[in-house]
Amino acid sequence: MTVLAKNSAKEHDNDLLVAVAAGNRRALEELYVSYHRRLARFLSRFTPRYENVEEIINDTFMVVWQRSKDFRYASQVSTWIIGIAYRTALKSLRRQKNHAGALRLDDYPEQTTDPTLETEVRDWLKHGLERLPIEQRLTLELAYHMGHSLEEIAAITECPVGTVKARMFHAREKLRQYLPTLGGSACALSMRDE
Amino acid sequence: MNYDHPSHAVREHQEISTLIPWYLNGSIAEHQRQRLDVHVSLCAECRDDLALERSVYLGMRAETAVEYMPAASLKLLQARLDGIDAAASVDLPAGLPAAQRPGRAAVPWHGVMAASVAVMAVALSLLAADRWLQARARTTRPDYYTVTTAVPRAPGEVIRAVFAPNITLVELQSLLDEAQLRIISGPTEAGVYSLAANSRRPVNSSLALLRGHAKVRFAESTQPSTGSGELP
Numbered sequence: 408m409t410v411l412a413k414n415s416a417k418e419h420d421n422d423l424l425v426a427v428a429a430g431n432r433r434a435l436e437e438l439y440v441s442y443h444r445r446l447a448r449f450l451s452r453f454t455p456r457y458e459n460v461e462e463i464i465n466d467t468f469m470v471v472w473q474r475s476k477d478f479r480y481a482s483q484v485s486t487w488i489i490g491i492a493y494r495t496a497l498k499s500l501r502r503q504k505n506h507a508g509a510l511r512l513d514d515y516p517e518q519t520t521d522p523t524l525e526t527e528v529r530d531w532l533k534h535g536l537e538r539l540p541i542e543q544r545l546t547l548e549l550a551y552h553m554g555h556s557l558e559e560i561a562a563i564t565e566c567p568v569g570t571v572k573a574r575m576f577h578a579r580e581k582l583r584q585y586l587p588t589l590g591g592s593a594c595a596l597s598m599r600d601e
Numbered sequence: 602m603n604y605d606h607p608s609h610a611v612r613e614h615q616e617i618s619t620l621i622p623w624y625l626n627g628s629i630a631e632h633q634r635q636r637l638d639v640h641v642s643l644c645a646e647c648r649d650d651l652a653l654e655r656s657v658y659l660g661m662r663a664e665t666a667v668e669y670m671p672a673a674s675l676k677l678l679q680a681r682l683d684g685i686d687a688a689a690s691v692d693l694p695a696g697l698p699a700a701q702r703p704g705r706a707a708v709p710w711h712g713v714m715a716a717s718v719a720v721m722a723v724a725l726s727l728l729a730a731d732r733w734l735q736a737r738a739r740t741t742r743p744d745y746y747t748v749t750t751a752v753p754r755a756p757g758e759v760i761r762a763v764f765a766p767n768i769t770l771v772e773l774q775s776l777l778d779e780a781q782l783r784i785i786s787g788p789t790e791a792g793v794y795s796l797a798a799n800s801r802r803p804v805n806s807s808l809a810l811l812r813g814h815a816k817v818r819f820a821e822s823t824q825p826s827t828g829s830g831e832l833p
């Protein structure tokens with residue numbers, strides 16, 4: 408997206424949120440449609456069931472509807488909406504933590520039993536990501552999947568920049584424990600990714 | 602890398618390392634990007650770190666094949682919002698114009714439940730409206746001739762009305778609130794509703810309000826005293 412397109416998208420989001428704050432349902436629906444794909448793809452990385460994704464998105468937009476009047480336009484509308492989705496997802500994922508197939512929340516992941524060379528990059532990534540504490544994983548996803556800057560992630564997660572840096576640092580450290588080859592070459596990994 | 606000033610070099614090395622994720626996703630400032638490029642060209646450790654992290658980044662950036670369509674979940678959201686609107690309209694002081702109604706989140710559920718009589722009224726009228734929505738699907742062209750002639754006047758009925766096919770439940774409820782009317786029966790096969798008064802508001806004034814609404818197709822008074830048919 409060009410800088411110009413980005414700015415006009417921002418302005419459009421602002422206009423829509425002003426209308427939402429005035430009680431305009433159409434504006435809310437437009438905002439919903441424009442964020443749905445982004446949020447669905449992001450959330451589907453944490454929760455495999457579509458109903459959960461749908462529920463988190465709808466809970467998010469209920470909050471958008473109810474709190475739009477309090478938004479002060481000091482930050483970006485996108486950061487605000489993704490921040491609400493982040494907190495809603497965090498709550499929902501914590502609720503699911505004891506259910507089968509849900510994320511592990513322990514701070515210290517087990518060492519992989521057999522990090523064989525045959526493991527596909529995506530497999531070990533998936534394996535590693537599922538074992539990260541949820542805040543660390545979300546930080547990584549916000550940066551790598553969603554492309555957010557350090558400052559944006561701090562705004563979304565309502566954390567100091569230092570906390571985001573620390574979470575990212577620990578996430579990367581832990582993820583590397585799941586590398587198929589210890590100190591393995593990234594080139595080899597990239598090639599196997601084909 | 603340059604080890605002339607070890608403590609400075611170590612700090613630079615650490616700082617560069619923390620920048621790597623945002624260097625990869627392209628969100629760091631240009632001067633930071635240049636600083637990282639310079640450091641990486643001199644430091645083998647950061648070069649390896651960057652290459653490894655790039656494979657993680659590329660792996661995570663890969664899109665899932667699943668495509669989500671917003672239409673179905675948007676419907677669920679709309680239903681939730683309709684629920685809130687309907688609840689919010691219950692607890693408002695009589696006579697407040699629809700435009701001034703908060704329409705959302707203003708009334709907590711426990712507050713609504715306290716006004717149980719009003720809740721019952723709305724529940725009943727929504728139920729009737731629901732039946733009307735079903736009937737609407739059957740009768741696309743209501744026969745207005747039957748409005749006054751075929752149907753006997755229900756007890757308490759003051760107005761009969763036909764609404765536009767595209768009126769929503771929320772619009773209907775808000776219009777009835779404003780006109781201080783409630784649905785007592787209907788819809789008929791022709792889509793006609795019997796409405797009773799909720800207050801001492803003059804029937805003619807409620808009637809004028811209905812007729813002024815873009816989504817009311819037909820409205821007539823059935824009060825014996827005022828007669829029936831179109832009023833000016």
Ligand SMILES: [Zn+2]
Pocket residue numbers: 602613614615617640644645646647648
């Ligand atoms: Zn270095």
